[in-house]
Amino acid sequence: MNFNNWQNADDTAIKELPFHVAEWLAEFGSLTEKLSRYVDQVKLDVLCEGADILTAEEASALKVSGDVTCQVREVVLYGPQSPWIYARTSMPLTSKHLIEKLGSKPLGSILFTDEELRRQFLQVCQLQETSQLYKSAIRYLKNENLLVDSEKPKLWARRSLWKKKDKDDGMLVCEVFLPDAPLYR
Numbered sequence: 001m002n003f004n005n006w007q008n009a010d011d012t013a014i015k016e017l018p019f020h021v022a023e024w025l026a027e028f029g030s031l032t033e034k035l036s037r038y039v040d041q042v043k044l045d046v047l048c049e050g051a052d053i054l055t056a057e058e059a060s061a062l063k064v065s066g067d068v069t070c071q072v073r074e075v076v077l078y079g080p081q082s083p084w085i086y087a088r089t090s091m092p093l094t095s096k097h098l099i100e101k102l103g104s105k106p107l108g109s110i111l112f113t114d115e116e117l118r119r120q121f122l123q124v125c126q127l128q129e130t131s132q133l134y135k136s137a138i139r140y141l142k143n144e145n146l147l148v149d150s151e152k153p154k155l156w157a158r159r160s161l162w163k164k165k166d167k168d169d170g171m172l173v174c175e176v177f178l179p180d181a182p183l184y185r
């Protein structure tokens with residue numbers, strides 16, 4: 001299976017992934033919850049939250065036109081010593097109310113408690129260096145001096161589309177596993 005493109009995290013795909021990778025990528029529950037087994041308290045930094053233009057990949061997954069302004073939230077979630085996950089969540093401005101009061105609370109606190117929010121798909125990918133998501137994660141690592149200029153680590157990512165039952169509200173949650181995350185060990 002070609003994991004350089006997004007693939008549905010179904011049984012066939014999961015079987016082809018190395019065990020450590022599958023354990024994180026195909027986690028159907030909350031990643032924040034999973035992280036809390038490694039740290040006393042999950043640390044989350046909100047890198048930015050506001051109106052932005054989507055990448056072509058995000059627009060296509062959300063089925064919105066590429067030049068429409070949307071709401072974007074970027075965060076990192078920490079492991080015991082360093083950031084493990086870079087996440088970028090995007091949604092049409094009309095869905096912004098879903099996350100407006102979140103602040104530095106993890107998105108998982110909404111996704112896994114609001115019974116009207118349903119996951120439409122979960123997809124996994126080993127990001128290509130040309131992808132915007134890869135570039136954003138690498139830019140973050142370099143800004144934080146967590147990566148030297150010449151390094152181009154292979155990074156695994158997952159993305160899921162969430163929709164509110166009977167409504168148009170929805171969001172795309174993309175999560176990139178950074179080099180210190182346990183799935184590379």
Ligand SMILES: C=C(O[C@@H]1C=C(C(=O)O)C=C[C@H]1O)C(=O)O
Nearest residue numbers: 030031032075087105106107108
């Ligand atoms: C989606 C979850 O929440 C995490 C927190 C996020 C946020 O607060 O923006 C985004 C992605 C996640 O890794 C989760 O816990 O599974």
